[in-house]
Each structure stands twice: as structure tokens, then as C-alpha cells.
Amino acid sequence: MLRVCFVLSVCLGGIVVVSSARVGSVSARVERSSVRVGLGSVRVGPASARFGRATADYRYGVIFDAGSSGTRVHVYRWDQKNLPTKTDDMTEMMVTGTQRVRPGISSYVTNPESVKSDLVVLLNSAASVVPMELQDSTPVYLKATAGMRLLEPDGVDAIFDQINDLFEDSSRNPFKFERGWAKVISGEEEGVFGWITVNFLTGRFDSNSDQETVGALDLGGASTQITFAPEGQIFAHLFPLSIAGNRYDLYTNSYLKFGLDQFRLQLYQLLYDQASDKNAYIDNPCDLAGFNVTEDIGENRIAKVKGTGNANQQCGALVRQLLVLDDTCYTEPCGIVGVYQPPVGGTVFYGTSALYFTSSGIGAIPRNGGFTSVDNIQARTDIFCNRPWADAEAELGDFAQNYCIGGHYITALLGDGYEIDTAADDKVFITNDINGVGTGWALGSMIYELYLLNIQFNVDVSASSHVTTTPIIVLLVAAFIQLV
Numbered sequence: 001m002l003r004v005c006f007v008l009s010v011c012l013g014g015i016v017v018v019s020s021a022r023v024g025s026v027s028a029r030v031e032r033s034s035v036r037v038g039l040g041s042v043r044v045g046p047a048s049a050r051f052g053r054a055t056a057d058y059r060y061g062v063i064f065d066a067g068s069s070g071t072r073v074h075v076y077r078w079d080q081k082n083l084p085t086k087t088d089d090m091t092e093m094m095v096t097g098t099q100r101v102r103p104g105i106s107s108y109v110t111n112p113e114s115v116k117s118d119l120v121v122l123l124n125s126a127a128s129v130v131p132m133e134l135q136d137s138t139p140v141y142l143k144a145t146a147g148m149r150l151l152e153p154d155g156v157d158a159i160f161d162q163i164n165d166l167f168e169d170s171s172r173n174p175f176k177f178e179r180g181w182a183k184v185i186s187g188e189e190e191g192v193f194g195w196i197t198v199n200f201l202t203g204r205f206d207s208n209s210d211q212e213t214v215g216a217l218d219l220g221g222a223s224t225q226i227t228f229a230p231e232g233q234i235f236a237h238l239f240p241l242s243i244a245g246n247r248y249d250l251y252t253n254s255y256l257k258f259g260l261d262q263f264r265l266q267l268y269q270l271l272y273d274q275a276s277d278k279n280a281y282i283d284n285p286c287d288l289a290g291f292n293v294t295e296d297i298g299e300n301r302i303a304k305v306k307g308t309g310n311a312n313q314q315c316g317a318l319v320r321q322l323l324v325l326d327d328t329c330y331t332e333p334c335g336i337v338g339v340y341q342p343p344v345g346g347t348v349f350y351g352t353s354a355l356y357f358t359s360s361g362i363g364a365i366p367r368n369g370g371f372t373s374v375d376n377i378q379a380r381t382d383i384f385c386n387r388p389w390a391d392a393e394a395e396l397g398d399f400a401q402n403y404c405i406g407g408h409y410i411t412a413l414l415g416d417g418y419e420i421d422t423a424a425d426d427k428v429f430i431t432n433d434i435n436g437v438g439t440g441w442a443l444g445s446m447i448y449e450l451y452l453l454n455i456q457f458n459v460d461v462s463a464s465s466h467v468t469t470t471p472i473i474v475l476l477v478a479a480f481i482q483l484v
């Protein structure tokens with residue numbers, strides 16, 4: 001359901017235009033270099049004229065973000081001499097060709113072998129920006145999120161057998177791959193990777209920074225994550241993280257089935273189960289007047305739903321019912337559905353994904369992101385929910401069907417669930433990118449792998465070149481000492 005962004009590529013007469021947004025520069029800087037394509041080999045000229053460096057000074061990593069509604073490929077580049085600590089240290093390359101495919105890999109549960117053709121397209125896109133001579137030392141990871149967490153284990157295994165098969169086939173995957181690099185990541189990892197992304201992009205890991213870290217809020221199609229460094233102690237859902245010489249005790253939680261698509265499904269199930277006539281159209285105050293849909297909501301239930309608009313705040317009440325705000329709380333205090341969550345205190349949160357699409361769609365934030373109060377989102381939502389569907393669709397497109405329910409859901413989740421001060425206009429910053437680099441979890445996951453999980457890879461690469469591995473080892477030892 002989430003919006004797809006297509007990247008237009010220019011590929012004429014063997015000349016490919018490659019551009020990349022440098023992470024963290026004041027404005028997205030576009031680099032161009034000519035690439036010659038012939039007989040499957042790609043030669044890349046100096047990647048950056050500005051620094052006049054050879055490609056050998058850089059290392060690359062590829063992350064496949066396999067979400068519930070699609071799979072996106074990211075290619076990152078960093079200076080091989082240093083582990084990245086600040087935005088200037090890392091670049092996301094703009095791939096040529098397809099950057100995102102639909103549907104999500106979980107949709108292939110009935111025909112797993114078909115997942116390969118989608119992923120090959122993305123491997124080829126990634127290969128277009130990684131220099132040929134570095135491809136077989138460039139790691140590729142595929143990390144799947146909530147869409148796959150919803151499947152039965154057998155279905156997950158069948159899909160990953162195909163993915164491993166493809167990634168282990170060096171005639172189709174030019175990159176370095178090992179078993180275990182394609183997997184479903186846990187909700188905790190997803191939340192923490194997103195936290196690393198926004199703190200990295202806002203300069204919090206820079207040794208010159210003395211700013212408090214920011215929290216991360218992600219709203220996907222199938223799950224939603226909250227991750228932050230609380231002021232007090234953490235009694236559950238603790239994720240200790242060592243990065244860039246610092247130790248952070250993070251609270252993180254991922255609510256499966258509380259992504260926006262799954263939340264809508266929950267709402268339809270609730271309305272259907274409450275309806276006296278299951279075959280008639282059921283009124284839904286979270287859909288706009290004039291909107292209707294017939295949907296398979298599982299367990300042999302087909303719901304026919306039509307929107308009424310949000311008369312008398314009925315949508316807000318339904319949404320709060322689904323958040324079970326008064327659920328038994330065993331470890332105090334709790335957020336939603338009786339799950340422990342420490343107080344947010346003065347934390348500033350960065351929100352992304354459907355938080356961004358919804359908030360910008362209803363005009364609560366500018367298109368390029370910004371601060372908003374929760375109360376402002378509520379006010380904009382109330383206005384939006386009173387629009388006729390035909391109007392909203394004509395102006396904003398199909399995704400506008402998510403704005404009324406999304407706006408109510410976000411305000412209830414952030415205000416009543418997480419207990420962020422709803423009047424404060426300096427606590428919630430919502431954006432989809434920072435200086436042209438996506439604020440999703442993929443960048444944070446690359447940085448995390450660099451720091452903690454892939455020592456072997458870094459040492460191997462450095463040993464085969466003329467660069468000493470000392471900085472990496474020193475950093476890792478420093479991180480280790482902090483853990484002990």
C-alpha cells in the first residue's frame with residue numbers, strides 16, 4: 001500500500017549517468033561519472049572528482065530492505081580508512097535502473113521460486129554502481145521485516161531457500177554473501193537500526209557532538225517501532241548498543257500488526273465482528289464519505305466497508321479501542337496493548353515512513369519534513385476526514401485513503417499510547433529523508449554491520465589492500481571495553 005518512488009535512470013548509448021547523494025552535506029550533492037557498460041562488465045571512473053580519489057579508497061555495502069509491500073535496494077559507500085561516525089563519512093549511491101520492486105517477498109509464499117526474478121533485477125541495479133573490482137568483496141545483505149514475521153515458519157523457510165540459492169550463485173550475484181546474511185530481522189533490530197540512522201544523519205555520533213540523542217519512530221505497513229534512550233532505567237526491551245566509541249542503553253519495541261496496513265485490517269475485523277448484518281455495507285468513520293471497498297479480512301470473512309467520514313470523532317474512539325490503552329499493565333508504565341514503555345521525558349523523536357506520508361499528505365508538515373505537534377496532526381486530520389473521497393483522491397491520489405485512519409492512528413499512538421506531550425511543537429520531527437538520504441532503517445543496519453558483526457569482512461578487505469586495520473581494531477576494542 002505504501003507509496004512507491006521510481007528512480008528514473010538515463011541509459012543511452014552505453015553511457016550511464018550515476019548520481020549519488022552525499023550523506024549529510026548541506027544540500028544533496030550530485031556527483032556524475034560516466035560508466036562504460038560492455039559485455040556485463042561495468043567500469044567506473046573516479047567516483048568523486050572533488051577528492052580525486054581512486055575507487056580503491058572506498059568500500060561498498062549493499063542492503064536489500066525487504067518490507068511488507070516491496071523490496072528496495074540500497075548501496076552505501078564509505079572511506080575504507082575509517083568507520084563512519086558522521087554524515088560526511090558515508091554516501092548512499094543512487095543506483096541506475098530499478099531501485100524498488102513490488103510486491104513484498106512475503107507475497108511469494110505460494111510460489112517461492114518466483115522471488116528470484118525480482119531480486120536479480122535489484123542485484124543488477126546495485127552492480128551498476130559498485131566498481132567491478134570491488135564487487136566480490138562487497139557484502140550484500142537481505143533483511144526482511146514485519147511482512148515476513150506474519151508468515152508461518154515453513155513459508156519463511158521456503159522463501160529464504162530461494163533467496164539463499166540466488167545469492168550463493170556467483171553467476172547471478174556478483175557480491176560477497178554468506179549464509180545468515182539474508183534473514184528476517186527482529187523488531188528490536190529494526191527499531192535500533194532506525195535509531196542509528198537518524199542519530200547518524202543528525203550528527204549525534206560525531207565526536208564533536210554534545211547533543212542528546214533523538215528517538216526514532218517508524219510506521220511501516222505491518223509493524224511500528226519506537227526506540228529511544230530513556231532518562232531513567234529500563235526494565236524490559238533493553239538493547240545495549242556500542243557505536244562510535246559510545247555505549248547507549250536503548251529501549252526499543254516493535255508492535256507487529258500495528259503497521260498502517262495491518263492496523264486498517266484490524267479495524268475492518270473489529271467493525272465486521274460488531275456488525276449485525278455481515279453482508280451489508282458496514283459504516284466506517286475512518287474512511288471518507290464516498291469511499292467503499294470489499295476486502296478479504298481472513299478466516300473466511302469478506303468485509304464490505306463504506307466510509308462515512310469522521311462524524312463526532314467516532315474514528316478516534318475506534319482507534320483508541322484497538323490500542324487497548326487500559327489493558328492490564330504488568331511492568332509499569334505501559335504504552336499500548338499492555339506493553340512496558342519507560343516515559344519519553346524530553347526526548348525529541350524523528351518519525352518516518354507512513355508517519356511521513358500521512359502527515360505531509362494532510363498538510364501537518366511541509367513536503368521536505370519538519371516539526372509538528374501531535375495536536376496539529378489531530379487538527380489537520382479532523383479537517384481531512386470531512387472531505388469527500390472523490391475530491392481527496394483527485395487531488396492526492398490513491399494513497400489518500402490512508403490519511404484519515406492514519407492521522408487518527410498517529411495522534412492516538414503518539415499522544416495516548418507513547419504519551420508524547422501533544423501540545424509541544426518541538427518534540428516530533430517528521431521526515432522521509434535528511435539531505436536526500438532516506439531515514440529508514442537500512443542505513444543504520446549498514447553502519448551496525450560495519451561496527452559489530454562483520455569484523456572478518458573488514459579485516460579481509462583491508463589486508464588485501466595496503467591499508468592498516470588498526471583504526472577498526474582500536475574502535476572495536478574501545479567498544480568492547482565499554483561493554484565490560
Ligand SMILES: *[C@@H]1O[C@H](CO)[C@@H](O)[C@H](O)[C@H]1NC(C)=O
Binds near residue numbers: 281
Ligand atoms: C462504491 O464506490 C463505487 C465507485 O466509487 C460507486 O460507484 C458505488 O456506488 C459505491 N457503492 C456504495 C454502496 O457506496
